[in-house]
Amino acid sequence: MxxxxxxxxxxxxxxxxxxxxxxxxxxxxxxxxxxxxxxxxxxxxxxxxxxxxxxxxxxxxxxxxxxxxxxxxxxxxxxxxxxxxxxxxxxxxxxxxxxxxxxxxxxxxxxxxxxxxxxxxxxxxxxxxxxxxxxxxxxxxxxxxxxxxxxxxxxxxxxxxxxxxxxxxxxxxxxxxxxxxxxxxxxxxxxxxxxxxxxxxxxxxxxxxxxxxxxxxxxxxxxxxxxxxxxxxxxxxxxxxxxGELLPDPPVEKRMEILLRQVELAVGFKGERRALLEARKHAAWAVRGLPGASRLRAKAGKISTFDQLKALCREVCEISSQK
Ligand SMILES: Cc1cc2nc3c(=O)[nH]c(=O)nc-3n(C[C@H](O)[C@H](O)[C@H](O)COP(=O)(O)O)c2cc1C
CATH class of the missing domain: 3.20.20.70 (Aldolase class I)
Structure with missing residues (x-):
């Protein structure tokens, strides 16, 4: 094409x-x-x-x-x-x-x-x-x-x-x-x-x-x-x-790694404040379908620093490993 x-x-x-x-x-x-x-x-x-x-x-x-x-x-x-x-x-x-x-x-x-x-x-x-x-x-x-x-x-x-x-x-x-x-x-x-x-x-x-x-x-x-x-x-x-191969979705830890990498790039491009405000939406999408998703989404809606995002990602991994 x-x-x-x-x-x-x-x-x-x-x-x-x-x-x-x-x-x-x-x-x-x-x-x-x-x-x-x-x-x-x-x-x-x-x-x-x-x-x-x-x-x-x-x-x-x-x-x-x-x-x-x-x-x-x-x-x-x-x-x-x-x-x-x-x-x-x-x-x-x-x-x-x-x-x-x-x-x-x-x-x-x-x-x-x-x-x-x-x-x-x-x-x-x-x-x-x-x-x-x-x-x-x-x-x-x-x-x-x-x-x-x-x-x-x-x-x-x-x-x-x-x-x-x-x-x-x-x-x-x-x-x-x-x-x-x-x-x-x-x-x-x-x-x-x-x-x-x-x-x-x-x-x-x-x-x-x-x-x-x-x-x-x-x-x-x-x-x-x-x-x-x-x-x-x-x-x-x-x-x-x-x-003709159907690849599964990546495991939760990998998904969180991907999210963090994306937001890290965004911080480099537009600064932490703006990048993290926008990261709220991306984090909410990233936890879709995972255990405790609605509570995690609510938390995602409040993050404003990269460290808070990292903590959220750790929590997502912990919850998923317990299920
Ligand atoms: C949040 C959001 C922003 C969008 N912004 C644009 C845009 O800037 N330009 C555009 O042509 N379409 C825009 N669209 C439409 C998408 O490019 C696409 O046509 C639409 O979402 C349908 O595809 P999908 O069913 O795969 O989502 C936007 C869609 C969404 C959900």
């Missing part, structure tokens, strides 16, 4: 997840075999106005390649300028967000709201393509609402604008994240376009990844929430698709 000239080696990509899939988490996923990662969405206006926080989100590590930065916005010129500026961070791919459902984004005509205007989607892709010399892709949804399911039309518009691949999340904007994703829309897009299609929505196990490949004919699957607290899912998907 290739996105333009960028070779993707492996079977599953990590989905962009704002506030969650930061550099540290992406690096863990790549260590476990994620074939491709997409950074958290960044405002094109923020980049063009020189907003420091937006710029920070563009940073990609040399060890997380190939990687995309994802931009959102609704003005072709601003998107093109932001893409040009983002090239300072050497992304392998520029991805355009056409799927975000949150009011702050979609309410400003960006993200999933773009899908209401396929001609605008085409113009944005074309403007970004002419501004940069790396492949440009778009991530879309099934449609904006049940009454406007138009993923095929939008994918064709993006292809026409020069997109090198398209990611399809099989839910409408209205559906946000909860009903089961419609994989048939991914199959329909795959049949309609010539560029590679990345399938997304509800891939949360190796067997499920194989099923998405079979049912949709997609070129790559993209995992979002299935990787939270479980970055090893990429190793499981690769082993299953390469050798």
């Amino acid at each position: 290739q996105i333009g000239s960028v070779k993707i080696n492996g079977y599953a990509a990590l989905a962009p997840m704002a506030g969650v899939a930061d550099r540290a988490f992406r690096l863990m996923c790549v260590e476990f075999g994620a074939a491709y990662v997409v950074g958290e969405m960044v405002s094109s206006k923020g980049i063009v106005y020189g907003d420091r926080k937006s710029e920070e989100l563009l940073i990609l590590d040399d060890n997380e390649r190939p990687a995309a930065v994802q931009l959102f916005g609704d003005d072709p010129d601003t998107m093109a300028r932001a893409a040009e500026l983002a090239m300072k961070y050497n992304p392998d791919v520029i991805d355009i967000n056409m799927g975000c459902p949150v009011p702050k984004v979609a309410g400003n005509n960006c993200g999933s709201a773009l899908m209401r205007d396929p001609a605008l989607c085409r113009r944005i892709v074309a403007a970004v393509v002419s501004a940069v010399d790396v492949p440009v892709t778009a991530k879309i949804r099934k449609g904006y609402s049940a009454r406007s399911v138009n993923a095929v039309e939008v994918a064709l518009a993006c292809e026409d604008g020069g997109a090198s691949a398209i990611t399809v999340h099989g839910r409408t904007r209205e559906q946000m994240y909860s009903p089961p994703a419609d994989w048939d829309i991914i199959r329909q897009v795959k049949q309609a376009v010539k560029i590679p299609v990345i399938g997304n929505g509800d891939v949360n196990s190796a067997e499920n990844a194989a099923k998405m490949y079979r049912q949709t004919g997609c070129d790559l699957v993209m995992v979002g929430r299935g990787a939270l607290g479980a970055p090893w899912i990429f190793a499981q998907i690769n082993a299953y698709l390469e050798k």
